[in-house]
Structure formats: C-alpha cells, structure tokens
Amino acid sequence: MRVMTDATFPVRIWRGGADGAFEQFDVPRRASQTVLDVVTHVQRHLDASLAYRYACRVGMCGSCAMTVNGKARWTCRTHVDAVATDGTLEIAPLSHLPIVRDLVVDMAPFFDKWAAAKGRFQPTATRNDDFAKVAPASAKRRAIDATIECIGCAVCYASCDVVEWKPDYLGPAALNRAWTLVNDVRDGAGVSRLRAVASEGGCQSCHTHQSCTRSCPKHLSPTGSIAGLKRAVAQAALKGTL
Amino acid sequence: MRYAAWRFVLQRGSAAVLALCVIVHLATIIYAVRHALSAEAIVARMHATAFWPSFYTLFVVAVAIHAPLGLRTIADEWLALRGRATDTVLALFALVLLGGGLYAVASLAG
Numbered sequence: 001m002r003v004m005t006d007a008t009f010p011v012r013i014w015r016g017g018a019d020g021a022f023e024q025f026d027v028p029r030r031a032s033q034t035v036l037d038v039v040t041h042v043q044r045h046l047d048a049s050l051a052y053r054y055a056c057r058v059g060m061c062g063s064c065a066m067t068v069n070g071k072a073r074w075t076c077r078t079h080v081d082a083v084a085t086d087g088t089l090e091i092a093p094l095s096h097l098p099i100v101r102d103l104v105v106d107m108a109p110f111f112d113k114w115a116a117a118k119g120r121f122q123p124t125a126t127r128n129d130d131f132a133k134v135a136p137a138s139a140k141r142r143a144i145d146a147t148i149e150c151i152g153c154a155v156c157y158a159s160c161d162v163v164e165w166k167p168d169y170l171g172p173a174a175l176n177r178a179w180t181l182v183n184d185v186r187d188g189a190g191v192s193r194l195r196a197v198a199s200e201g202g203c204q205s206c207h208t209h210q211s212c213t214r215s216c217p218k219h220l221s222p223t224g225s226i227a228g229l230k231r232a233v234a235q236a237a238l239k240g241t242l
Numbered sequence: 243m244r245y246a247a248w249r250f251v252l253q254r255g256s257a258a259v260l261a262l263c264v265i266v267h268l269a270t271i272i273y274a275v276r277h278a279l280s281a282e283a284i285v286a287r288m289h290a291t292a293f294w295p296s297f298y299t300l301f302v303v304a305v306a307i308h309a310p311l312g313l314r315t316i317a318d319e320w321l322a323l324r325g326r327a328t329d330t331v332l333a334l335f336a337l338v339l340l341g342g343g344l345y346a347v348a349s350l351a352g
Binding site: 230 | 249
C-alpha cells in the first residue's frame with residue numbers, strides 16, 4: 001500500500017452567476033496536467049456542484065473554452081505549467097456572454113449574431129443541376145480555405161475589445177464565416193449578406209486590434225476576413241450595388 | 243442600414259485626404275518658420291494664387307467629415323452614447339467645424 005501525498009496548488013474558480021465570486025480550491029499538481037484536468041478534478045473530488053462544459057477533451061470541439069488567468073483559451077489544450085507562472089490559476093467563464101452558472105455561458109447571443117451576419121449558406125442549385133465546379137486553386141476558394149475551419153468556440157468573441165465596448169457588434173467569428181460565404185461562388189445570398197455585414201455593428205466596427213487572430217486556437221485570422229469584408233462592402237457601396 | 247458602410251467609406255476617404263493635407267501643412271509651417279515669413283507675407287501668399295485657398299478648403303471639408311465620425315465611434319464605444327440624439331449633436335458639430343474652417347480660409351484668402 002502506497003501513501004501518496006501530492007503537492008497541491010491554489011486554484012480560484014468562478015462560482016455563481018454574474019454577481020458570483022471566485023472560490024479557492026487546492027488541487028493536486030500533476031505532470032502534464034491541463035486546466036481541464038484541474039476543473040474535472042474539482043468537480044469529481046472536491047465539489048460536485050461545479051458546472052462546466054467539455055466534450056472531446058482533445059482540442060477538436062471547442063466546448064471547453066474558458067478564461068484562464070485572464071485569457072480565453074481551450075482548457076483541454078492549456079497545460080497548467082504554461083499558464084500558472086506564479087503557481088496559481090484563476091478560471092472564469094468566457095467573457096462577453098451571459099453566465100448561466102459557474103463556468104458555463106449562454107452561447108445563444110454568439111450564434112444569434114452568426115445568423116444576423118447571414119453566416120448560413122444559401123443554396124442556388126437543385127438536384128437536377130450538375131455539381132458546382134470550383135477550382136481549388138482559385139483565389140476565392142483559397143480565401144475560403146484559409147478561414148473555413150472555424151468551429152464556433154467563441155474564444156475570439158471573448159477576446160475582442162469591440163465586442164466588449166459595442167454590444168451590437170457582430171463579432172469576429174460571425175464576420176469570419178460571412179466572409180467565407182461571400183467568396184462561395186455557389187451561394188445565393190449575395191447583396192443581402194453584404195448589407196447584413198455593412199449594418200450598424202458590422203465589419204466596419206472592427207479596429208484591427210487582432211486580439212481574435214492572436215487568440216484563435218485554430219490559428220485563423222478573423223481580422224483578415226473582416227478586412228476582406230470591408231473591401232467588398234466599400235466596393236459595393238461605391239458601385240451603388242449595396 | 244447601409245449608412246454604416248457610407249460612414250466607413252467617408253472616414254477612410256477623408257483620412258487619405260487628411261494624410262496628404264497634414265504633410266503639406268507641416269511642410270508649409272516649417273518653410274514659414276525657416277524663412278521667417280511675417281503674417282503679412284503669409285496672407286499675401288494666400289492671395290497670390292488660387293492653390294492655397296483651394297487646398298485649405300479641401301482640408302476643412304475633410305476635417306468636418308473625419309472628426310465628427312471619429313467622435314461618433316468614441317462616444318459609442320467609451321461613453322455608450324449612441325442613437326439619433328448623439329448623431330444630431332455630432333452633425334451640428336460637423337457644421338460648426340465646416341463653418342468655422344471656411345470662415346478662417348475666407349478671412350485669410352478672401
């Protein structure tokens with residue numbers, strides 16, 4: 001029989017709603033430990049009432065996004081060693097979204113803005129039409145390829161200053177998705193999507209801080225996509241087609 | 243709805259004009275100081291050709307577009323002031339800048 005005494009370290013975790021507070025737990029420090037491991041340990045061994053989200057735990061789904069030591073991150077992909085530089089952790093829910101409880105946020109406003117930016121493909125072909133032929137090396141398809149991998153984790157949204165300052169700003173993820181559809185030659189939304197991203201709170205509200213690009217776990221550049229939207233909107237406005 | 247797009251185009255356009263105007267303006271200031279031009283000499287040069295009055299009129303118009311639009315964004319993001327009332331105040335400010343600026347140009351070159 002082995003007596004194990006793990007060294008512990010202090011972890012502050014947000015509890016409650018918007019008017020909640022941080023609660024401290026002492027969590028065993030283990031090798032190669034991720035922040036998700038820490039949260040899971042607290043919920044399983046210290047306080048079963050802790051609410052949090054995760055799914056794949058391997059950095060594919062984006063469900064485990066939280067604010068760790070002030071920065072939005074995927075907790076399953078964040079090693080404690082990399083962020084607990086002073087030996088402590090502070091874990092809070094994602095910023096800029098309503099808190100449901102503890103580390104769980106309401107993602108509805110995030111996806112409502114996605115819809116408001118017309119981030120949805122509008123088909124034009126029918127089953128009677130031939131397949132669309134899109135050259136993979138074409139400029140438009142390459143523009144889509146560079147930004148299509150977004151999985152809607154909201155880390156960029158939580159990191160964006162303009163989202164914080166301007167409640168109706170559509171945000172980096174919604175605009176990034178709209179840009180992929182603007183470049184999709186099969187899509188039929190056309191001008192209505194440009195109008196959606198040119199409205200108050202649209203692409204022109206971006207100040208190019210690039211917090212989104214820096215924080216995106218998939219290394220996308222919503223800033224680049226938004227710059228593309230600004231160009232497309234400006235051109236349409238000057239041509240009178242907006 | 244599309245006014246946001248137009249505000250963006252005007253802001254970028256006026257910014258490009260201002261970048262040029264500011265450089266020229268700084269150059270003229272440095273020139274005037276280096277050559278110890280008196281106020282009378284400067285006014286005389288403003289009257290000499292149509293170029294300087296035209297240049298400064300363009301400068302004034304660009305400022306009257308650019309400054310209120312910039313303040314609109316600052317009021318929105320930092321003071322949470324947005325909507326019709328804010329836009330009206332800023333539009334009046336644009337007129338003040340335009341009127342005051344054109345008055346200055348006319349005084350020096352008219």
